[in-house]
Each structure stands twice: as structure tokens, then as C-alpha cells.
Amino acid sequence: MDAQVLSKRTMAEQVADLLRQRILSGALPAGTPIRQEPLAAELGISRIPLREALKQLEAEGFVTIASHKGATVAPLSVAEIEELFQLRLRLETWMLGLALPRLAEADFAALDQLIAEQRAPDSLPRWGELNWRFHEVMYRPADRPLTLKMLKRIHDNIDRYLRLEISLSAGRNRAYREHEDLLAHCRKGDVAVALDLLERHIQQTANSLIDHLRARETAVAAD
Amino acid sequence: MDAQVLSKRTMAEQVADLLRQRILSGALPAGTPIRQEPLAAELGISRIPLREALKQLEAEGFVTIASHKGATVAPLSVAEIEELFQLRLRLETWMLGLALPRLAEADFAALDQLIAEQRAPDSLPRWGELNWRFHEVMYRPADRPLTLKMLKRIHDNIDRYLRLEISLSAGRNRAYREHEDLLAHCRKGDVAVALDLLERHIQQTANSLIDHLRARETAVAAD
DNA sequence: GTTTTGTAGATTGTATACAATATTCATTTA
DNA sequence: TAAATGAATATTGTATACAATCTACAAAAC
Structure with missing residues (x-):
């Protein structure tokens, strides 16, 4: 029950x-x-x-x-979104470093499953949830529950802006490829490469979102 | 007004x-x-x-x-307190690294003033507030307002436990010396040493508090 | 014409009253 | 005796009613 x-x-x-x-x-x-x-x-x-x-x-x-x-x-300024991504970078690389040696086969299977779900054609409305769960499964073995809760909050706040950009599908496909790549190196236990890939993944996401927002901002200002 | x-x-x-x-x-x-x-x-x-x-x-x-x-x-478990200190370590070293090159003479003067206030004989009840303000003045030039807010919350939650231990004055004097040392190296612009001192300062504080809590825990358990 | 002032309506903040849930403890039952 | 039951009490959750504050707009003053 x-x-x-x-x-x-x-x-x-x-x-x-x-x-x-x-x-x-x-x-x-x-x-x-x-x-x-x-x-x-x-x-x-x-x-x-x-x-x-x-x-x-x-x-x-x-x-x-x-x-x-x-x-x-609540609106988020571009500066605040940038800060949230920087926080993600610091906290998530730390968490992955702690979690990586403790990731078990069951975790890898769950991550495979999540990538498959993300690639399903009707997954778009659940994009934010699936994306978070992918990251969460990776970090949970770090056994830092307060940090994990903080990260979920940060993800949620970013996601309501990311939603606009991710619906364009170009960024979405990039994100999936980066998830697969990251997962592969985690499986191999290659810590240095995995952390580097995670860092780039977060950076890429930040850059494409912020570019998108800046473009919209100037478009609106030109009205 | x-x-x-x-x-x-x-x-x-x-x-x-x-x-x-x-x-x-x-x-x-x-x-x-x-x-x-x-x-x-x-x-x-x-x-x-x-x-x-x-x-x-x-x-x-x-x-x-x-x-x-x-x-x-809300009670905090020893594990949660440890996690909060680890978060402080990650976030505060990052913040100090960003802020250090932008610390101005006015900031150093404010930090001197705060150390003096902390050393005043009747400052004990304001210990938590003065301690936070010291750290806050150092990090504010990093211009990361969300992170700063998060850190204040972490400090406050730690402080209500630290209060028990800090009233013993031994740890308090150590903290003041560490603040002075840290401030001196910030003034010199010696980034590497300053970050190292900050890291040790947080570690030391964490260790002495956690030892204290563990001792109390076993004392209570032996009742 | 612009600014200021004042009033009516809209909206939030809080007190009171009641409903729903949890806790306690006496009573019953095995 | 120990566990289970149930009513009485305590406590929280929510609706309603009213008070305080803000907003918008019209009238007055300059």
C-alpha cells in the first residue's frame, strides 16, 4: 500500500x-x-x-x-538563470564525482530506460520530469539528500524557461546525445571524462537557453 | 528614509x-x-x-x-550538518574566488570593524550574526545574489547548533584568529592561500562542532 | 496642461467560527 | 496482563466575515 x-x-x-x-x-x-x-x-x-x-x-x-x-x-532574469546554471555546474559535478563509484547495474539500467522514454515521440510534455529523473538517478548514490533537493528546485526553475527552447527539438536531440555519451563513460567508470562531459552538457544547455532568451529579449524590445 | x-x-x-x-x-x-x-x-x-x-x-x-x-x-541530524558544511565548502570557496579580485578598501575596512566587534566582550549573543556578516561582506562582490541567499540560510541553520559549542570560547577564539589570518591574505591578494585558509576554516569549524555533537549524543545515549 | 488630492472599488490581511483529523485514556476483550 | 476498541478531548484545517491597504480615476488646484 x-x-x-x-x-x-x-x-x-x-x-x-x-x-x-x-x-x-x-x-x-x-x-x-x-x-x-x-x-x-x-x-x-x-x-x-x-x-x-x-x-x-x-x-x-x-x-x-x-x-x-x-x-x-516569479520571473527570472537572464542573470539569475546564468547563476542557477553555475550552481548546477558546481553542485552536480561534485555529486557525480561522489556517486560515480557507487553507481550499480540497476542504476545504469534505469538510466537506459529513461533515455529510451525521452526519445519516445510523445514525451515532449514530460521533458522536464524525464530530464530531472535522469540526473537524479545519477546523483542519488552520492547520498546527499539536502543537496539533491536543492538541485531539484534549481532544475524546476530553469525548466520552465528551458521548455520554450526545448520545444524546438534541435536542443532536445543534442541533450539526448549528451546524456547517452555521459552514461557510456559512467559505465566505463571513467571519472575524469564523465565529469568533463557533464560540465560541457550543463554549459551547452546554459548557452543555448541564454542565447535564445537574449534573442527573444531584443525581439520584444524592438516591438 | x-x-x-x-x-x-x-x-x-x-x-x-x-x-x-x-x-x-x-x-x-x-x-x-x-x-x-x-x-x-x-x-x-x-x-x-x-x-x-x-x-x-x-x-x-x-x-x-x-x-x-x-x-x-526542525532537528538536524549530524549527517545533515555535515552535508551543510560540505555545501558551504563548495559554495564559499567558489564565491571567495570570484569576489577576491573585486574586494575594495571599503570592504577590508568593514571586515576589520567586524572582527573588532566580534572580539568585544559582550558580543556573544550576536555571534551568529557577526560571523555571517563577516563572510557575507567577503562574498558580496562575487555578485551572485541567489547563492548568497542560499548561504545565509545554510549559515543560520548551522548556527543554531554552533551556538552550543561556540559558547565555550575556545572555538570562538580559534574562529577569530582564522578570520584575521584569512583577511590578511585577502588583502595581499593571495588567492591560493586565501582559498586554502577558507577551506580549512570551514573544515575546522565543522570538525569541532561535529565532535561536540557526537560527544553529546553518546552522553545522552548513556543516560 | 500638469500635478495633486480625494474618494470608490478592488484586493489582500486577519479574526472568528466551525469541520476534520489526531490523540488520549478509560473500557472491553482475548 | 496485554492488546483492541471507542468515546472524549485536543489540535489542526478551512470557510466565512470583516478590517486594512492599495489602485484607479475623477475633481480640484496650480
């Missing part, structure tokens, strides 16, 4: 999950104001649990709350 | 600050259950803003909330 399913979840928790999904999926893009009364009415609840959900999402970096003014979907 | 002072702060914010202070000062030690009704009554408010404050503190890592069971001051 799954305890999560059985345990009565609170309204605030369910609402937080729902809104998080809407933000990650792009249904609520950055900057969207969140009015409490209409949203609570739509969800059929009062504003109290909604406010608690918003506080939770604020802590996760998805929402900005200004006293007496309300909540909006 | 200071906008912060003028802006009307919400009850939830004030309560969060108050509780955070009580937790950091040790007035509310780890594991203490937080009952909403009595606490709200003591503060002269309703449970609604108190609940929002608790949600905020949960996000900051100071409080654990279990549905329908209530909130407690």
Missing part, C-alpha cells in the same frame, strides 16, 4: 501541486498575476488554503508575493 | 521574524513542538498569520510541519 495515496492530503498541498504544475507546464507564464478570490472560486475552496499554497510556491521560487499587492508567477 | 521601516509589515512577517529569532537564539531548541492556539494567544493574534509564519519558517528549514499533527522546531 502506498502511504502517500492513503494519507489525506490537505487542500493547501493539493492546490500547491496544481499551481506548480501549471507554472512548470507554461500554462501560467512568468509575470502572470495570481488573484486570490477568483482562483479560489475556480478551485472551489476558500482563500486560506490558497494563500498557504502560494507561500509554499514562493519558497520554491515559483511565485513572488508582495504584501497587500498580491502574488505573481 | 528607509522604505523598510516605513512599509507596514504584515503580522505574519513579524511573527516569522520573532520565531526565527527565538529559534536562532536557542530559546526554542530543536524538537520543541509549536502549538498554534496558545502561541497565537501569547502573541495576541489569530492562528491565520501564525500559520503563514510557520510555513515561511518551514521553507527556511527551521520548522517541520506535519499535516494534522502540527509544527516542531
